[in-house]
Amino acid sequence: MSHQSRHSRHSDQLLLPLPGGGTGRRYPAEQNRSRVLEVAHTRLVVVGLCFMLAFCAVIARLVDLAAGSDPNLGIRLAASAPWEAARGDIVDRNDVLLATSLPTRSLYADPRDVIDPEHTADRLVELFPELDRPQLLARLSGSGRFVWVRRHLTPREQHAVNRLGLPGIRFREDQQRVYPQGAVAAHVLGFTDIDSRGLAGVERHFDSTLADGESVRLCLDVRIQHIVREELAAAVREYRAIGAAGLVLDVTSGEVIAMVSLPDFDPNNRGRAGDDARFNRVTQGVYEMGSTVKLLTAAMALDSGAITLTGGYDASHPIRKGRHTIRDYHPQNRWLSVPEILVHSSNIAAAHMALDVGGAVQRMYLDQFGMLSTPTVELSEVGTPLVPGQWRDINIMTIGFGHGIAVSPLHLAQAVAAIANGGSFVPATVVARSHEDLQSRRVLSAETSRTMRALMRLNVLMGTGRRADAAGLRVGGKTGTAEKLVGGRYKRNARMSSFVGVFPIDNPRYAVLAILDEPQGNRSTHYFATGGWVAAPVVRAVAERIAPVLGIHPAETVRTAAPEATMPDGPERRRHLLLAGLRNAMADTEGWQLAPR
Structure with a gap:
């Protein structure tokens, strides 16, 4: 057989090198592609298993936290959840508004994300002088994941906080109870606490009704x-x-x-x-x-x-x-x-x-x-x-x-x-x-x-x-x-x-x-x-x-x-x-x- 014919017959084979030198057995190209695919598949399975194990670890940590190792988790989760329905209105006999709830933003902190509690406390107290700095600093330095800083900010105040760019300082949706008539019917209406729970007057007597978003119509005539x-x-x-x-x-x-x-x-x-x-x-x-x-x-x-x-x-x-x-x-x-x-x-x-x-x-x-x-x-x-x-x-x-x-x-x-x-x-x-x-x-x-x-x-x-x-x-x-x-x-x-x-x-x-x-x-x-x-x-x-x-x-x-x-x-x-x-x-x-x- 001629040299040319031998080359043609083995042109579809591949010589693989041996560890000691020389060449080993020849494999066809199709077999080599199949082996590469098998290796890639194995690697994908391994990576998928790693991701699954990591996910299970996260779930296990969440369960552990919920079991009590982090008592602030529920508050933290609530902070990221949508705010509940607005409290119902109170109106007089002629439907004049006596009490209502307005959407607001409230300021809270995640202490684990606060990089510099001292600096953060200083900047916030500069903006809100009524805050108690030692108390605020202690809260920002804690191990929890949620602490209130200030409730019911005005849009101007919210903008001012945003401009500070403080890590770990965030906002959440809130609602504030307001009384458009001021003191005129104070003893009948009563009032709520900062979380819109009725503490006195009609606000307390009909607390569950109002909390469910239902309005209450009084027989008062605000003119009288x-x-x-x-x-x-x-x-x-x-x-x-x-x-x-x-x-x-x-x-x-x-x-x-x-x-x-x-x-x-x-x-x-x-x-x-x-x-x-x-x-x-x-x-x-x-x-x-x-x-x-x-x-x-x-x-x-x-x-x-x-x-x-x-x-x-x-x-x-x-x-x-x-x-x-x-x-x-x-x-x-x-x-x-x-x-x-x-x-x-x-x-x-x-x-x-x-x-x-x-x-x-x-x-x-x-x-x-x-x-x-x-x-x-x-x-x-x-x-x-x-x-x-x-x-x-x-x-x-x-x-x-x-x-x-x-x-x-x-x-x-x-x-x-x-x-x-x-x-x-x-x-x-x-x-x-x-x-x-x-x-x-x-x-x-x-x-x-x-x-x-x-x-x-x-x-x-x-x-x-x-x-x-x-x-x-x-x-x-x-x-x-x-x-x-x-x-x-x-x-x-x-x-x-x-x-x-x-x-x-x-x-x-x-x-x-x-x-x-x-x-x-x-x-x-x-x-x-x-x-x-x-x-x-x-x-x-x-x-x-x-x-x-x-x-x-x-x-x-x-x-x-x-x-x-x-x-x-x-x-x-x-x-x-x-x-x-x-x-x-x-x-x-x-x-x-x-x-x-």
């Missing part, structure tokens, strides 16, 4: 709320009172149209408010309400048949019972009829009336009026009445004129609403209520309610409530003045002065209550600081301002002629005056013109 707050604040300034409480209540539905407690606070800056400002005097404070309770005593006496409208009691002398003496503030020193008892606000006669009613009946009516139980209003801050442990004669008498039992202003307003609305007790509510949800119980007969409305109007026409008389609005009501109990003893010249009124008295729509805490008389009041001088004018001013807003129009007033001035003073003149006043009061229960609701 503004008016009541302004008038109370003016009275506090004029009479140098330490506080005040005001309430407007729909007497038929129990809806709270306005509720004000002074001093108040701005829930947007609740941290600056003291305990006194956060205290709700309308629902949380319990006080001896004084002579306003005489309305309840007269109502239960008339309704139970203990006395008739033409009956009365001798108020010539103080009542002495053990170490207690019951006197009148303005003694008439004579027999007083039932209308005169309210007109002159006689403690002596009211005590006699309460004794005729009797302890068992008195307690029964007080319970039906809601005065012995905690109100069911949808607020967290609600006071429990203070009642006697034993219901003795002295307790019966003092309760008859508003001492010896301590209740909240809301208790009183609910009871007076029942007296005026036809005799049905309707629990107060701060939430908009449908007619189907209305619950009530009868306390008085309709006839007793009508008689009491006339007596309330008489007190404004002729009695201690004259300064509550708003032209054309036919306000009826009762004054109250009670010394404050401090440390178990009555504090001299420290009074709770009040007036509770209802208007229009012929077709009652609203009860208005005003209370001043420790007012001081001035020249305009001849230095008196009783309810008739300082609280009754507040109710008049409120009624005059809210009537147009609520669609109530003034009506013309027709008056029965009073006795001639030439008639000598004495029993006959007083009788004529009282009869004229009663005729006018009864006439004021007829012919009222109302705007459509």
